Amino acid sequence: MLILTSAAEVTAVSKEAHRAGKRVGFVPTMGALHQGHLSLVRTARAQSDVVIVSVFVNPKQFGPAEDFTKYPRNPEQDSAMLAAEKTDYLFLPSTEEMYPPGGTSWVTVEGLSEQLDGRSRPGHFRGVTTVVSKLFNIVQPDLAFFGQKDAAQVAIIDKMVRDLNFDVRIVVCPIVRESDGLAMSSRNTYLNPEQRKQATVLYRSLMRVQTLADRGESSSARLRVAGTQVMAEEPAVKLDYFEIVNRETLDPVADISGGALVAVAAYVGSTRLIDNIVLSGKGNAAEPR
Numbered sequence: 001m002l003i004l005t006s007a008a009e010v011t012a013v014s015k016e017a018h019r020a021g022k023r024v025g026f027v028p029t030m031g032a033l034h035q036g037h038l039s040l041v042r043t044a045r046a047q048s049d050v051v052i053v054s055v056f057v058n059p060k061q062f063g064p065a066e067d068f069t070k071y072p073r074n075p076e077q078d079s080a081m082l083a084a085e086k087t088d089y090l091f092l093p094s095t096e097e098m099y100p101p102g103g104t105s106w107v108t109v110e111g112l113s114e115q116l117d118g119r120s121r122p123g124h125f126r127g128v129t130t131v132v133s134k135l136f137n138i139v140q141p142d143l144a145f146f147g148q149k150d151a152a153q154v155a156i157i158d159k160m161v162r163d164l165n166f167d168v169r170i171v172v173c174p175i176v177r178e179s180d181g182l183a184m185s186s187r188n189t190y191l192n193p194e195q196r197k198q199a200t201v202l203y204r205s206l207m208r209v210q211t212l213a214d215r216g217e218s219s220s221a222r223l224r225v226a227g228t229q230v231m232a233e234e235p236a237v238k239l240d241y242f243e244i245v246n247r248e249t250l251d252p253v254a255d256i257s258g259g260a261l262v263a264v265a266a267y268v269g270s271t272r273l274i275d276n277i278v279l280s281g282k283g284n285a286a287e288p289r
Contacts, residue, residue: 001083003090007098007138010052010091014140022049026141026168028132031055032072032186033081036176040145041085043173052139053082054091056098061127072186091139098134107133109156109163115250116152116263117274120240128153129160136166144168149175149183151261151276155250175275177203183275190271198234199268202275205230205242209262213279218255220244223262231266240265240272247278257281 004010017024025048027040033055044051055078062068075092082090106126112118113125136144146154158170176184181203182196191199205227212226227242245252247261259281265274 001079001087001090003079003092005092005094005097007093010089010138011140013050013089014052017050018140023143024048024050024052024139024141025143025145026135026139027051027053027145028135029053029055030057030071030186031078032074032189033078034176034184034186034188036147036149036184038081038085039176040147040173041082041087043171044143044145045086047171048143050088051086052089052091052141053087054093054135054139056091056093056131056135058098058127058131059095060099060130061124063121063123066121067187067190072189098131106130107160107164109160112152112156112159112250116241116243116245117265118152120265120272125153125156129156132157133160133164133166136161136168141168143171145171145173147175148172148278149185149274149276151247151263151278152250155248158248181207183273185273187271187273191268195236195268195271198237199273201231201234201237202264202266202273204233205264206262206275206277209244210277210279213256218257220253220255220260223256227262227264231264236268238267240267 014024025044027044029037041053057071057073059068079090107129108126109129118125154172161168161170180200182200208230209223209227212223217223224242224244231239242264244260244262253260256279260279261276262279263276
């Protein structure tokens with residue numbers, strides 16, 4: 001595996017791969033890698049000839065009171081994990097490389113960026129779409145791999161790709177969970193043992209909705225009440241939102257007969273966690289796109 005630190009190097013590598021008729025797969029990450037990230041890399045490896053992974057903690061998607069400075073960083077371990085997965089190139093840029101002085105441009109997907117996490121984290125998705133658009137222009141991938149855990153992000157990036165005619169196909173991969181159901185996240189490392197147990201309430205709330213949907217309940221209002229009741233079983237966990245929305249527009253839906261995204265966010269201590277499931281409309285969890 002080669003480690004590249006400049007955008008020009010990465011673009012040159014991608015262009016050379018395309019000249020050789022190879023398909024380039026790209027996995028953008030913020031590092032602190034876990035098995036969820038590695039599942040994306042494995043899928044990229046299976047579907048691509050050349051795999052490029054970026055590790056960049058993007059300051060533009062963190063609010064002033066958020067955890068940018070303490071966000072977990074372990075580039076040596078990340079590099080070793082990626083090398084073990086036969087990643088071809090690791091793009092490890094500095095902040096100055098990604099955001100040279102004088103830059104004033106942003107990429108914003110209006111409407112969607114204010115939904116779900118965007119309500120709680122103003123400006124977050126503007127930072128996400130700006131950095132992802134830059135990475136797409138640098139890497140020039142044929143395929144880009146994202147995790148279903150970040151469902152709102154997936155919907156917004158998918159819309160950005162369509163709106164701005166990026167020549168890349170977005171591949172969404174399933175959530176990878178711990179044995180007790182907790183969705184894998186770099187932020188799980190913030191949790192102490194008691195909080196780690198409490199955090200499973202997010203998944204339990206989603207499973208309650210899934211069970212009711214399997215039994216034929218289609219009312220989003222009733223399903224949402226059931227989910228929030230489960231969340232209330234852990235009073236130390238502060239609910240941010242529990243929403244049932246259209247998977248692509250992120251708008252609320254009255255019932256799940258046409259399918260829906262069930263998304264939850266909550267604070268466990270000071271750590272904000274998210275999770276979701278996708279209902280197909282027949283009471284069964286749908287596969288990621």
